[in-house]
Amino acid sequence: MFRRSGTAVPLATTLVAAAAALALTASTAAAATAPGFLAGTELPPHASSPWYAGTVTKGLPESAPFCLEGVLPAAGSWHRVFGTEYDTGAVQVSVRSASPAAAAKLAGTLERKVAACAADWLRTTPGGTASWQDYGTLPVEEGAHVxxxxxxxxxxxxxxxxxxxxxxxxxVTVVQWGEMGDLSHAPVAAFKKTTTKAVNKLNP
Known part of the structure; x- marks a missing residue:
């Protein structure tokens, strides 16, 4: 009597498993590869000092950027710290998420956290004053906000x-720049160019 061979099913299963493993390997390789980062010369120029760029390092910085404490995930993250000879400094943190949808969710969370930062800070700082400004969006890749x-x-x-x-x-990437002063002294136009470069360099 004719019997159907059982070879086809195991072969199909093997092919599916191999494809899944290949996809997982590609995803893991992408997550293990650092995104592109800014160079010091791409930050807003300082009047009296060059920028000094640290190494691109896997994980989050030792101290979370002001306003973003507790919201940046360690998984898939990389960072680079920048400094000058004065009080001006900056940090860039980039995160490779599990999917574009997850990345969009993270970007939205970061934006809401920064927009609420001044009010949140005032609630925990008696006698302090704070303000914030939305400088608008930038037309780069899937979008940026300053x-x-x-x-x-x-x-x-x-x-x-x-x-x-x-x-x-x-x-997703976030660039934070800071120094002593107020919003009237902030180099907004130059920082918008910095943000655009930061997003453009993520996946060269």
Missing amino acids: YGVHTSVPDSEPGVHLYGIGRDGDT
């Missing part, structure tokens, strides 16, 4: 921070 936050406490120098948050596919 914000400014100013904080001050009595008998201390005020601080100003700029944030550029953007996405390219499954990768």
Whole structure:
């Protein structure tokens, strides 16, 4: 009597498993590869100092960027810290998410956190003053958004921070720039160019 061979089913199963393994390997390789990062020369120029760029390092920075404490995931993250000879500094954190949808969700979370930062800071800082500004979106890849936050406490120098948050596919980046001063001193136009470059360099 004719019997159907059982070879076809195991072969199909093997092919499916191999394809799944290949996809997982490709995904893992992408996650293990650092996104492109800014160079120091691509940050807003400082009047009296060059920018010094640290190495691109896997994981989150030792101290979370102001306003973004507790919201940046360690998994899939890379960072680079920048400094000058003065109080001006910057940090870029990029995250490779599991999917474009997950990346879009993370970018939205970061934007909401920065937009609420001034109010959140005031609730925990009696006597302080704070303000923020939405500097609008940028037409780069899947989009970017720039914000400014100013904080001050009595008998201390005020601080100003700029944030550029953007996405390219499954990768999100946030650039934070800061120094002493207020929003009127912030190099917004130059920082928008920095943010655009940061997003464009994520997946060269």
